[in-house]
Amino acid sequence: DREALLKEIADAIISCKKDSVTEAVNKARGDLEASDIIENGLAAGMNEVGMKFERGKLFLPHVMMAAEAMTDAVKTLEEDMPTEQRGKPLGVVVNGTVEGDVHDIGKSIVSTMLQASGFEVYDIGRDVPAQDFIDKIKEVNANVVGISALMTTTLPGQKDIIELLKEAGMRDDTVVMVGGAPATQAWADKIGADIYAENASIAVNKTKEKL
Ligand code: HCB
Known part of the structure; x- marks a missing residue:
């Protein structure tokens, strides 16, 4: 069974x-x-x-x-995941792991599940400098950014990206999702993220809700 x-x-x-x-x-x-x-x-x-x-x-x-x-x-x-075919994607997502952090298994699962649920996903990999997140969001005109961090030492990288979004005047146009083992709802609230996703299904559901 x-x-x-x-x-x-x-x-x-x-x-x-x-x-x-x-x-x-x-x-x-x-x-x-x-x-x-x-x-x-x-x-x-x-x-x-x-x-x-x-x-x-x-x-x-x-x-x-x-x-x-x-x-x-x-x-x-x-290969087994049926992609929900729609004329228009539900949203455009940039998803990556912060600079200094090579953990990418969870982040990649989230990318896969978002894609399978009808989002257009740009997975920019791991150990990604904050500015690269911003550049990619601009380039592909994303309305969601997913930021993964797996270590207490790299967790502040999520905050850095939010600060850069504000400086660039892009914060209001971008739904910010954070995830990774050391992240919590309290942390997400503290840094002003829109979504704390504990796992990939929650990531998909909450992103759908926010858009
Ligand atoms: Co790594 N590692 N590791 N590690 N590692 C952790 C993270 C520790 C907690 C283990 C420990 O010591 N207790 C720890 C961090 C401690 C801290 O917080 N300071 C740690 C350490 C210290 C290190 C090294 C420094 C070890 C060393 O070299 N001495 C080194 C890091 C180097 C670096 O990054 N600069 C290191 C290396 C590795 C690997 C390479 C052996 C391997 C990673 C392979 C890879 O990712 N390609 C690894 C692994 C596998 C782990 C543990 C065991 C599992 C992580 C994992 O894949 N979990 C981890 C222990 C732990 O997390 N408690 C340990 C499974 C996935 C499915 O869960 O939480 O990543 P997830 O993702 C979830 C969820 O968080 C959420 O959805 C996902 C799906 O359900 N989510 C998102 C995640 N990202 C999201 C993004 C979104 O947009 C939305 C939701």
Whole structure:
């Protein structure tokens, strides 16, 4: 059943073995939605990996292997996601990870899910300087910016981008969404972001609501 399939996927991520992840994901592909597999299987496993790493039960090379397996699995699952075809996109989104931060798994999942839900998405990658966010928003005339940060040390990068948007006179025309493990609703309120997205489905729903 669904629970068993998802647990097998999460366990495979926790085992940090790419082959087990591929096998478990392929087993579930026909039966479960790609987004369900990503959020409740792969991401759930990755959360556990994070906790084990924090407790010193797993080491960085393991985390890297789990991350690589997860990235590959998400790429495969993207093929299964039906893109909601519409004449006009729901909105234009620039999504990236702040400067100094190479964590991009969660950010990329959010980009994929937004795209699959009918948004036009420009994923500008990871370790991106604040000014590059602004330049891209201007270039593609985006009305939403998604800003990911996974470390307490890089979290202030989200605030920097909001400040630059204000300076450029673009703040009122841009919905600002922040995400990443150390971000919270309280942090989002403090820096004046419009959306705090705890995960990719929330990111999609809240973005739809704001536009
Ligand atoms: Co990394 N790392 N890491 N790491 N890493 C964390 C983030 C720590 C919390 C682990 C720990 O020590 N407790 C920690 C940060 C501590 C802090 O806050 N200061 C940490 C550290 C310290 C580091 C290094 C410095 C380690 C080192 O080299 N000594 C180094 C960073 C180098 C750098 O960035 N300059 C590093 C490296 C790595 C990798 C490369 C091994 C790997 C990343 C691979 C990659 O991303 N391509 C990695 C990983 C995988 C993690 C953990 C284990 C998991 C992160 C993850 O992918 N989660 C993480 C532990 C944790 O987060 N608790 C650990 C799964 C995804 C699905 O969740 O939260 O990223 P997510 O995304 C969600 C959600 O936040 C939201 O939706 C997503 C989908 O549901 N969201 C958005 C995210 N972005 C959004 C954008 C939007 O627009 C909207 C919503």
